[in-house]
Amino acid sequence: MHILHQPWRRLIVAAVVCLTCTRFVPASDEPTLTKEQIRQFLLTAKVVKSEHTKKGITDPWRLTLTDGTLTHDASFQAIEEHKATKQLASGTELGFVDSYKYNIAAYQLAEVLGLDDMLPVYVERKWKGDAGSLSWWLPVKMDEVERHKQNLTAPDADAWNNQMYKVRVFDQLTGDTDVNLTNVLIGEDWKIWRVDFTRAFRLHKDLKDPKDLVRCDRQLFNKLKTLDGNELAARTKSYLTKDEVKAVMARRDKIVEQFKKLIAEKGEKEVLY
Numbered sequence: 001m002h003i004l005h006q007p008w009r010r011l012i013v014a015a016v017v018c019l020t021c022t023r024f025v026p027a028s029d030e031p032t033l034t035k036e037q038i039r040q041f042l043l044t045a046k047v048v049k050s051e052h053t054k055k056g057i058t059d060p061w062r063l064t065l066t067d068g069t070l071t072h073d074a075s076f077q078a079i080e081e082h083k084a085t086k087q088l089a090s091g092t093e094l095g096f097v098d099s100y101k102y103n104i105a106a107y108q109l110a111e112v113l114g115l116d117d118m119l120p121v122y123v124e125r126k127w128k129g130d131a132g133s134l135s136w137w138l139p140v141k142m143d144e145v146e147r148h149k150q151n152l153t154a155p156d157a158d159a160w161n162n163q164m165y166k167v168r169v170f171d172q173l174t175g176d177t178d179v180n181l182t183n184v185l186i187g188e189d190w191k192i193w194r195v196d197f198t199r200a201f202r203l204h205k206d207l208k209d210p211k212d213l214v215r216c217d218r219q220l221f222n223k224l225k226t227l228d229g230n231e232l233a234a235r236t237k238s239y240l241t242k243d244e245v246k247a248v249m250a251r252r253d254k255i256v257e258q259f260k261k262l263i264a265e266k267g268e269k270e271v272l273y
Contacts, residue, residue, distance in 0.1 A: 031070060038121045041067060042074055042134045047127060062137065063127065075120075077103060078132030079198050093177070098198050100124075103133035105239040106174055106197035109248070112232065113223045115170055118163070118194055124238075138193050144181035154190040162273060163192040166220060168212040173224075173251055175208070176200035203243055205250035213258045218272045221259060227252055 033041070042065070049064035053075070061076040077100045086096035107122040120135040127134075142150075154160035171179050171194075178199035185193040207213070216224075229249045236245065262271045 031072070035116070035121055038136050039123055041065065041070065041072070042121065042123045042136065043125060045070075045072075061127075063134070073137035075135045075137060075195075076125075076127055076132050077196075077198060078127075078130040080131075090177075095203065097201075100131070100133040100198060101239040102174075102197045102200045103135065105236045105244075106170075106200060108235040108239070109174065109232065110170065112227065112235065113170075113220060115166060115220065118166060118170070118192065120193065120195060135195070138185060138187060138195070140185040140187045140193060142186050144184040144186070147186060148181065156190065160190055160192075161215075162217065165215045165273075166217055167192060167194050168209075169216055169220060169224075169255060170194065172207050172209065172213060172255055173248060174200040175202040175204060175247060175251060177202055177208075201240060201244045201248065203247045205247050205254075207251060207254050207258070210254070210258055213255060214262070215271055215273060216259050221256075221272055224252055224256055 045065035045067040047063050048066050048071075051062050053060050053062050059079075063074050063076050065072060065074055079098050079100050081096070081098040083096045084094070086093045088096075101124075103122045104124055107116060107119050110116040110119045120138050122133050122135045124131060125134040126132075142152075167184065174197060176197055176199060178196070183194065183196045185195060187193060227249070229245060232248065233240070233242065233245045240248075259271060
């Protein structure tokens with residue numbers, strides 16, 4: 001029996017792999033697609049595999065989709081809960097809503113503000129008879145819970161803080177009552193992603209934590225000032241009520257007011273970046 005030398009053995013193995021592989025793109029190997037291409041893929045690709053993520057209150061599914069050329073994972077949330085009262089750890093909430101529709105509304109709002117690179121693409125889709133939000137599975141290495149457990153810090157503190165300032169502004173704007181560290185995901189190069197807005201868009205018009213608003217991206221600040229309620233209502237008409245849009249705009253006013261106050265006290269360079 002002839003024994004193959006190691007280099008030849010490697011070549012044969014590589015050839016077999018090339019012949020048998022299909023174009024599968026795991027979450028860690030992101031394809032280069034436009035947001036519109038991602039949206040179309042999420043809307044039309046066939047679901048070929050599913051599993052519970054066993055993470056979070058809404059118990060989302062991890063679906064594997066393929067269009068015959070590209071295969072990629074997505075997160076599916078079908079939660080749609082409405083209750084007159086709900087007992088939570090933080091207390092009793094009146095008019096409680098937990099809805100997948102808010103994920104889509106959040107993405108639409110983020111697009112208007114130029115923050116859509118901070119959220120995965122969200123679309124509405126039916127799976128197994130249930131309507132829900134479907135989002136592109138992100139290339140992340142940990143969430144904020146894991147980062148704190150491991151006591152890790154970003155190599156570029158300024159870049160990290162500038163991202164977090166945007167997250168805090170968006171959280172205050174959306175009125176999310178379920179802001180937690182598992183919804184802040186960390187990708188390669190310490191890029192921050194913000195996910196899961198099913199308990200956002202409450203009707204309160206005051207800011208939950210105005211003290212979190214200490215600095216703001218200059219472009220974001222300008223877009224906040226010019227945010228148009230009618231445009232937002234048109235973009236989210238299937239996902240937000242008129243009162244929910246009005247609450248967003250009221251919180252927007254408070255956010256802009258807060259930053260104007262800080263600018264007057266500290267100077268523009270200390271507040272805007």
